Amino acid sequence: MTHTDAAAVALARDGDSEAFRALVERHSRAVFRLAHRMTGNASDAEDVVQETFLKAYRQLSRFESRANFGTWVHRIAVNCSIDLIRARPHREAGHDAADLEQFGAAETAEPGLPSPERLMLSAEVQGRISDAMTSLSKMERAAFVLRHFEGQSIDEISRALGLKTNATKHSIFRAVKKMRQALEPFVAQPEDESLSADGARG
Amino acid sequence: MATQHLTDDDLILHYYGETSPGDERLTAGHLQQCGLCRAEYTRLQRVLASIDERSVTIDPGPAFERTVWARLEPTLKPARRGWVGWLLTSPAPLGLAAAVVVLVVSAFFAGRALSPAPAAPPEAAGAAAADQIRERILLSDVGEHLDRSQMALVELVSGDDSTSVDIANERSRAETLVADTRLYRQTAQETGDVVLSELLDEIERVLTEVAATPEAGSSHDLADVRRRIESRDLLFKVRVIASEIRERQKAPIQRQAGPRS
Numbered sequence: 001m002t003h004t005d006a007a008a009v010a011l012a013r014d015g016d017s018e019a020f021r022a023l024v025e026r027h028s029r030a031v032f033r034l035a036h037r038m039t040g041n042a043s044d045a046e047d048v049v050q051e052t053f054l055k056a057y058r059q060l061s062r063f064e065s066r067a068n069f070g071t072w073v074h075r076i077a078v079n080c081s082i083d084l085i086r087a088r089p090h091r092e093a094g095h096d097a098a099d100l101e102q103f104g105a106a107e108t109a110e111p112g113l114p115s116p117e118r119l120m121l122s123a124e125v126q127g128r129i130s131d132a133m134t135s136l137s138k139m140e141r142a143a144f145v146l147r148h149f150e151g152q153s154i155d156e157i158s159r160a161l162g163l164k165t166n167a168t169k170h171s172i173f174r175a176v177k178k179m180r181q182a183l184e185p186f187v188a189q190p191e192d193e194s195l196s197a198d199g200a201r202g
Numbered sequence: 203m204a205t206q207h208l209t210d211d212d213l214i215l216h217y218y219g220e221t222s223p224g225d226e227r228l229t230a231g232h233l234q235q236c237g238l239c240r241a242e243y244t245r246l247q248r249v250l251a252s253i254d255e256r257s258v259t260i261d262p263g264p265a266f267e268r269t270v271w272a273r274l275e276p277t278l279k280p281a282r283r284g285w286v287g288w289l290l291t292s293p294a295p296l297g298l299a300a301a302v303v304v305l306v307v308s309a310f311f312a313g314r315a316l317s318p319a320p321a322a323p324p325e326a327a328g329a330a331a332a333d334q335i336r337e338r339i340l341l342s343d344v345g346e347h348l349d350r351s352q353m354a355l356v357e358l359v360s361g362d363d364s365t366s367v368d369i370a371n372e373r374s375r376a377e378t379l380v381a382d383t384r385l386y387r388q389t390a391q392e393t394g395d396v397v398l399s400e401l402l403d404e405i406e407r408v409l410t411e412v413a414a415t416p417e418a419g420s421s422h423d424l425a426d427v428r429r430r431i432e433s434r435d436l437l438f439k440v441r442v443i444a445s446e447i448r449e450r451q452k453a454p455i456q457r458q459a460g461p462r463s
Contacts, residue, residue: 017278024274025267032266033259042260043403046270047388053274129253147218148253154220169211169220176214176250183249 005069013060024053027070031077037145038081040134048084052077082160085138125186132182136175143168144175208232208239213246265414272414276381347386348444351379351405355437359428369415369424376412383409401439
């Protein structure tokens with residue numbers, strides 16, 4: 001029998017471990033994806049998943065039944081990822097723009113390639129995105145993921161990461177510049193006028 | 203802003219809707235009029251859109267949910283009646299026990315990182331002796347954990363794929379060992395002991411898989427785990443590290459015994 005998240009939370013609060021198991025099974029994959037984006041490696045992401053659900057279990061009594069469990073656990077996961085990023089010694093310091101020029105500007109995409117080549121190019125872009133994300137420092141990565149994928153505002157990110165607003169902005173600027181250097185040569189160039197000038201997103 | 207081109211930073215803020223309300227009107231107006239800035243903005247849009255379209259996250263594997271639960275469940279036992287139950291299951295003593303394990307292992311690895319210790323001056327002899335005793339206790343703790351893990355692995359490997367013997371005992375033992383292994387592994391990681399942390403990581407994965415085996419599982423279900431233990435020489439690695447630790451346990455005794463003989 002499957003329960004809605006709200007029903008499962010109510011049962012889990014009363015000590016029903018199977019209900020909590022259902023919540024873990026329903027949400028752990030999404031938490032892993034978020035944690036992997038934030039931390040940049042699978043082992044850290046697994047630790048974040050463990051810590052997230054342990055905290056969620058301990059704080060179930062504080063969870064408001066009207067809220068969305070997925071959103072709540074997502075927020076815990078963001079905080080756990082940030083805690084881990086702060087706690088772990090810097091394994092990678094982030095590369096300079098010069099490093100990225102080396103691998104980013106080597107080739108240029110050609111318009112009108114046949115389909116198989118386009119597919120290969122698409123796979124290559126995926127690889128470049130992954131490499132470029134790895135090249136970001138931990139703070140650049142966290143700020144970029146929160147802004148770009150999670151849609152958090154710069155003010156929210158500053159509070160979450162404990163940075164001043166300007167420092168957060170500059171982390172995002174650096175991250176975007178690195179991503180551009182790595183990816184621009186691989187992104188096709190249709191007519192400049194094809195995209196509107198007011199394409200801002202919130 | 204109408205006469206001056208927009209910077210990359212302006213364009214990034216505009217893309218994310220983070221330009222201040224006053225500047226936003228100017229930015230949008232400039233983009234309407236300036237072909238160069240509009241082209242630059244189009245390139246930025248295209249790159250960032252490609253990240254949305256093509257970024258991939260790794261797949262944690264089909265058994266991921268089961269693995270997460272197997273690691274999590276031992277830490278979520280419901281409260282039992284009476285003070286013994288409280289002592290066994292309440293987060294307070296569990297947290298304390300975890301803290302002790304972390305402290306013990308941290309001190310142990312700190313000792314490893316600093317050894318060999320320089321000769322102690324006479325006035326520090328008492329402190330050195332206390333350190334030796336503490337180190338022996340610490341070594342004993344890590345060594346015992348590896349011995350318990352080794353026994354669990356031996357029993358797993360000696361199982362028979364062709365039989366359908368109930369594996370409740372193996373599962374239960376693995377569940378008990380997983381949480382401790384994780385704590386030791388995290389501490390080893392934090393103290394930079396790569397060899398031990400990698401070994402504990404492998405042990406943890408094997409134990410987690412065993413603990414995640416269905417309750418009604420049989421010996422057949424562990425065939426893959428057995429193959430993995432054998433193909434990676436996991437038992438051999440555990441024996442080597444456990445043996446190193448035993449040697450280190452003897453070392454303080456020899457140093458103490460030296461001057462008397």
